[in-house]
Structures are given as C-alpha cells and as structure tokens.
Amino acid sequence: MDKNAFVKYATGREKRSPSLKNSILAFISGGLVCLAGQGLADLYKMAGMAEKSSATLASVTLVFLAGLFTGIGCFDKAAKICGAGLLVPITGFSNAVTSPAIDAKSEGFIMGVGAEMFKIAGPVVVYGNLVAVVYGIIYYISLCIAG
Amino acid sequence: MAIITYKNVYLSCAASVAGKLESEGPLGTMFDSTEADSYFAKDSWEQAESEMVRRALNILLSKAKMSDKEVELILGGDLLNQCTATGFAAMTVPSPYLGLYGACSTAAEALMIGSLFVDSGSFSNAIALASSHFCSSERQFRFPLEYGNQRPPMSQTTVTGTGAFLLRNAPAEIQITKALPGRVKEDGITDANNMGAAMTTAAVDTILRFFDESKEYPGDYDVIATGDLGKEGYELASELFVKCGLDLCGKYTDCGMLIYDYNNQDVNSGGSGCGCSACVLATLFTKKLKKREIKKMLLIGTGALLSPKTVLQKQPIPSVAHLVALERV
Numbered sequence: 001m002d003k004n005a006f007v008k009y010a011t012g013r014e015k016r017s018p019s020l021k022n023s024i025l026a027f028i029s030g031g032l033v034c035l036a037g038q039g040l041a042d043l044y045k046m047a048g049m050a051e052k053s054s055a056t057l058a059s060v061t062l063v064f065l066a067g068l069f070t071g072i073g074c075f076d077k078a079a080k081i082c083g084a085g086l087l088v089p090i091t092g093f094s095n096a097v098t099s100p101a102i103d104a105k106s107e108g109f110i111m112g113v114g115a116e117m118f119k120i121a122g123p124v125v126v127y128g129n130l131v132a133v134v135y136g137i138i139y140y141i142s143l144c145i146a147g
Numbered sequence: 148m149a150i151i152t153y154k155n156v157y158l159s160c161a162a163s164v165a166g167k168l169e170s171e172g173p174l175g176t177m178f179d180s181t182e183a184d185s186y187f188a189k190d191s192w193e194q195a196e197s198e199m200v201r202r203a204l205n206i207l208l209s210k211a212k213m214s215d216k217e218v219e220l221i222l223g224g225d226l227l228n229q230c231t232a233t234g235f236a237a238m239t240v241p242s243p244y245l246g247l248y249g250a251c252s253t254a255a256e257a258l259m260i261g262s263l264f265v266d267s268g269s270f271s272n273a274i275a276l277a278s279s280h281f282c283s284s285e286r287q288f289r290f291p292l293e294y295g296n297q298r299p300p301m302s303q304t305t306v307t308g309t310g311a312f313l314l315r316n317a318p319a320e321i322q323i324t325k326a327l328p329g330r331v332k333e334d335g336i337t338d339a340n341n342m343g344a345a346m347t348t349a350a351v352d353t354i355l356r357f358f359d360e361s362k363e364y365p366g367d368y369d370v371i372a373t374g375d376l377g378k379e380g381y382e383l384a385s386e387l388f389v390k391c392g393l394d395l396c397g398k399y400t401d402c403g404m405l406i407y408d409y410n411n412q413d414v415n416s417g418g419s420g421c422g423c424s425a426c427v428l429a430t431l432f433t434k435k436l437k438k439r440e441i442k443k444m445l446l447i448g449t450g451a452l453l454s455p456k457t458v459l460q461k462q463p464i465p466s467v468a469h470l471v472a473l474e475r476v
Contacts, residue, residue, distance in 0.1 A: 003333075003334060003335040004335065006334045006335060006336075006348070007334070007335040007336060010334075010336060010341070010344040010347070010383060011336075011338075011341075011344075013382075013383070014301045014341055014344065014379060015299075015300035015301050015379065015416075016299075016300070017297065017299050017300060022297065070293045070295075071293075073293060075293060075295050076292070076293050076294060076295045076296075078295070079295020079296065079297070080295070080296075080297060080298075083297045086295060087295060087296075092295070095293070095294060095295050096294065098293070099290070099291035099292070099293035099294040099295075100291040100294070102291065102292075102293055103286055103291040103292060103293070106190060106191035106192075106193075119291075120290070120291070120294065
C-alpha cells in the first residue's frame with residue numbers, strides 16, 4: 001500500500017468524535033453560560049450599576065469563576081462533556097490562561113507562570129488586537145467616505 | 148539486518164510502579180506498588196516521575212536481594228526532554244547509566260541493548276527500565292493538565308508507570324532469546340492524536356521481517372504483543388496483517404489494550420507511553436511466563452518519534468518498533 005492510500009485508509013476508518021451529541025451538549029451548556037451571564041448582568045443592574053458596567057462586571061465574574069474552577073480542578077472535567085459550550089464563551093479564554101499558569105508554577109513566577117501563561121491564549125490576544133486595528137482603520141475610512 | 152540471538156541472558160526479576168488510573172485497571176493488583184498521588188509526594192510532575200523510577204529501582208533491587216553497588220549497568224529512558232526522569236533517578240545509584248530514547252519503544256530497546264551487554268560477558272547484570280507519567284507527558288506533548296479540551300476517540304492515554312527489569316547471565320525462569328531492532332517508518336500520518344495508526348506500519352514491518360528472517364511461525368508463540376497501538380492501531384494492524392497474508396493465529400494482542408478497562412475507564416483508544424509496554428511486561432506477562440501459562444512470547448515495543456515542534460511543522464510522524472523474544476526456561 002503506498003503512503004497516500006494508507007493515510008486515506010487509516011483516516012477513513014478511524015473513529016469519529018460524536019459530533020451531533022457534542023453539538024447538542026455545547027448548544028445547551030453554552031446557552032446556560034450565556035444565561036448565567038445575563039442573570040449576573042441583571043443582578044448588577046438591580047444593585048444599581050449602569051447598564052454598560054453591569055455587562056462588563058458579568059464578564060469579569062464569569063472569567064473569575066472559570067479561573068476558580070480551573071484551579072479547583074473541575075473545569076477540565078466539565079469541558080470534556082460540554083466542549084465548545086464552555087470553551088467558546090469568555091470562560092474558555094479564562095481557562096486557557098489559568099491552566100498553563102498553574103502548570104508552570106514549578107518553574108517559578110517569572111520564567112514559569114509569567115512566560116507560559118499566554119501559551120494557549122497568546123494567539124487570541126495577538127490576532128484579536130490585529131483585527132481590532134484593521135477594523136478601526138476600515139471604520140475610520142468608512143466614516144471619511146460617508147463624510 | 149539479522150536477528151540478534153542471545154545465548155545467556157535471563158530476566159531474573161521485574162518490578163513495576165504505577166499510578167491511580169492504572170491501579171484501578173485490570174492489572175491493578177499485579178503492580179508491585181501503586182501511588183494515588185499523581186505528584187508522588189514531590190513538587191512537580193517531572194520530579195514525580197523520577198521518584199516513580201527510583202521506587203521501581205528500589206523494589207527491583209529488594210526483590211533481587213541486591214545492593215545498588217552490585218548493579219553493573221542501568222539502561223533506560225522516558226518521554227521527557229533529555230530523559231530527565233530516568234537520569235535524575237539513576238543519579239541516586241552508583242552504577243553506570245546509559246540513557247535511551249525510543250519514545251514508547253524504550254522498554255524493548257533497553258531490554259535488547261541490555262541483553263547484548265550481558266550476553267557479551269562484559270557485564271554480569273544490567274537493569275533495563277522505561278517510564279512515563281501522564282501529567283508530565285501531557286504537559287510536554289499536549290496541553291496543560293487543567294485545560295478543558297475534548298479528546299477524539301482514537302487518542303490514547305499516557306500510562307503513569309515504570310517497569311524495571313534485571314537482566315543476568317545466571318539462569319532464571321525467563322530467558323531472553325532473540326531481538327530485532329526496528330527500522331524507522333513513516334506512513335504519512337500527521338495527526339498526533341492518531342499515534343496508533345502512525346506506529347502501525349513500523350510494528351507490522353518489524354513483525355513481518357522477524358517471521359521472514361527467523362523462518363518461525365506465529366503459531367510457535369503464545370503471545371505476540373505490540374507495545375501501545377491501542378484499539379485503533381491494533382485493529383489497523385490486524386487488517387494489515389491479513390492484507391500481507393500473515394496469519395498471527397489469534398496470538399496477537401496489544402499492551403495498550405490490556406492495561407485499562409475500556410468499559411469503565413475513560414481512556415479512549417487505550418494506553419500509550421514508555422510505561423505501557425514496560426508495566427504490562429513486568430506484571431501480566433512475567434507472571435504468565437513464570438506460571439507457564441505462556442511459554443514463548445514476542446514483545447514489539449512501538450514508538451512514535453515525534454516532538455510538539457515537528458507536529459506543528461506538519462511533518463509526518465516517524466515511528467519505530469523493536470522486537471524482543473522471551474521464553475520460559
């Protein structure tokens with residue numbers, strides 16, 4: 001069997017992830033995270049916060065909770081079941097930053113935690129900023145054209 | 148590329164230390180020692196793995212009723228960069244040390260080379276060992292431990308375990324009779340989650356070469372065990388043997404499938420890592436050989452020679468498979 005035929009054969013027979021089940025679980029759990037976020041925002045609003053700050057505070061709370069649960073060691077177990085439902089919302093970003101930080105503790109705070117913290121989330125920060133700049137330029141030009 | 152034949156090498160003792168998940172598996176009661184704490188009471192997973200190797204060495208020496216000064220050579224390795232787990236453990240013993248890296252084929256490689264040293268008469272004994280730790284490997288090759296990701300069903304679980312073997316030129320119950328070093332094969336697989344498939348061609352190549360050159364038949368052996376192909380690789384290899392026209396007479400199994408319980412343990416395709424074949428040989432197979440439940444067996448250690456960098460560079464995964472034949476005297 002030549003190489004291409006083997007790769008085709010091997011990848012053709014390999015077991016697939018249960019996509020439908022994963023999608024449904026991600027849909028439900030992702031929805032619940034959003035619901036929790038909305039609930040938190042409403043609570044902050046009821047406590048007298050401005051609309052914008054309460055939304056920001058809700059995000060901050062979710063980031064904190066995801067970090068906390070990563071530290072306690074139950075985020076990865078939940079994410080194994082919920083998948084994208086926990087990884088796509090801001091909770092996933094929090095987990096992506098805290099988990100390498102915990103791992104790198106044994107190498108010290110500078111070259112360990114400090115250097116390794118953004119190992120996974122780094123690309124999101126870099127390309128997020130890049131896209132923000134590009135978007136800003138497009139927005140500026142569109143404003144100029146619209147006069 | 149002839150088969151190595153040994154005249155005077157015996158596996159006189161085996162010791163194994165494993166982690167919690169392995170202790171809950173089907174071989175759980177056979178390990179000499181198991182540890183529920185993944186840190187092995189140390190500060191980092193790298194140190195934990197070293198501690199595990201040290202414990203296996205101590206158990207082996209006490210089983211053999213030897214002092215560490217009597218050990219003439221230690222050969223072994225692990226999956227960590229620069230084989231630090233084994234090197235740091237060997238530091239505590241006054242014997243010469245040869246570090247080996249054959250990825251998950253290290254146990255077979257250490258047995259093969261150690262046997263050569265003993266058979267040549269240069270050394271009267273040697274310790275061959277291999278170890279892997281789920282947490283230290285996960286950290287080095289995949290993601291941080293607490294990172295929440297979903298694993299595909301064909302991925303494998305790195306075994307936390309060390310298997311250590313004392314090779315001697317004095318007769319014992321188990322003899323090491325033959326060995327065949329493997330060739331590095333690359334079959335185009337680039338997916339690091341499907342290492343079973345990546346290592347399959349190397350395993351099939353070595354087994355075919357062995358039977359071709361030795362003029363023996365698979366029926367002559369009671370067990371033909373690959374190291375850590377897992378369920379995915381085992382099925383693929385079985386299909387390839389049929390395609391190549393080699394009938395393994397129902398003797399074929401895989402250590403990665405024996406170490407965990409698929410129904411009750413969440414391990415996807417099965418076990419992997421240097422510790423996988425080392426632990427299964429040190430527990431299940433040595434026990435069966437000693438009890439004469441099996442008389443002759445082949446262990447084919449399978450190793451994927453990749454690094455996280457080569458995977459990111461989209462290089463195909465090269466693999467190697469070394470064969471060692473063991474026989475009940």
